[in-house]
Amino acid sequence: MAGTRDAARHMAAHGGGSIVNMTSIGGIQAGGGVMTYRASKAAVIQFTKSAAIELAHYEIRVNAIAPGNIPTPLLATSAAGMDRERIEQYEAAIRQTMRDDRPLKREGTPEDIAEAALYFASERSRYVTGTVLPVDGGTVAGKAIRSQRRT
Incomplete structure (x- = not known):
C-alpha cells in the first residue's frame, strides 16, 4: 500500500501512469489450508479496485495480476x-x-507473468483499470466437464 501511495504521488505530479499489483488466484478462489494467505490476496484485489477508482482522476491506472502456480x-x-x-x-x-x-x-512460466505486467504497464492497456488478470492456464475458469451423449 505504501508503494502504491508513493508511486501515485509521483505519477499524479507527472500526468498519470500505471500501477501493477501482484496478488494470486488464491485471492479469487476459495480453498482449504491457507485461509490467511487467501484472505491477504483477496485484500490486494479489493485494494487494487479501490485505488483504481480513487486514482482515475489523476490518469493513474491500477490493475493486478493473479498468477496461478508457476x-x-x-x-x-x-x-x-x-x-x-x-x-x-x-x-x-x-x-x-x-x-x-x-x-x-x-x-506457466515466469515469462507469462512478465508479459501480463508489460501489458498493464504499456499504453496498450490505456483504457483498463481496476482489473485483476488471472494468469493461470484457466484454473480460475475451472475444469471442463465432459457431457455424456444420450442415445
Whole structure:
C-alpha cells in the first residue's frame, strides 16, 4: 500500500501512469489450508479496485495480476529437509498436478507473468483499470466437464 501511495504521488505530479499489483488466484478462489494467505490476496484485489477508482482522476491506472502456480525455485523451499531424490519426486508430482488441474495442460512460466505486467504497464492497456488478470492456464475458469451423449 505504501508503494502504491508513493508511486501515485509521483505519477499524479507527472500526468498519470500505471500501477501493477501482484496478488494470486488464491485471492479469487476459495480453498482449504491457507485461509490467511487467501484472505491477504483477496485484500490486494479489493485494494487494487479501490485505488483504481480513487486514482482515475489523476490518469493513474491500477490493475493486478493473479498468477496461478508457476514452477519457480520457490517451489523447492516447500521440500526443505528432503533428500535430493525425494525432492525431485515431490517437484515432479507437483508439476504433474499443476498440469492436470488446469484447462491449458502445460506449466506457466515466469515469462507469462512478465508479459501480463508489460501489458498493464504499456499504453496498450490505456483504457483498463481496476482489473485483476488471472494468469493461470484457466484454473480460475475451472475444469471442463465432459457431457455424456444420450442415445
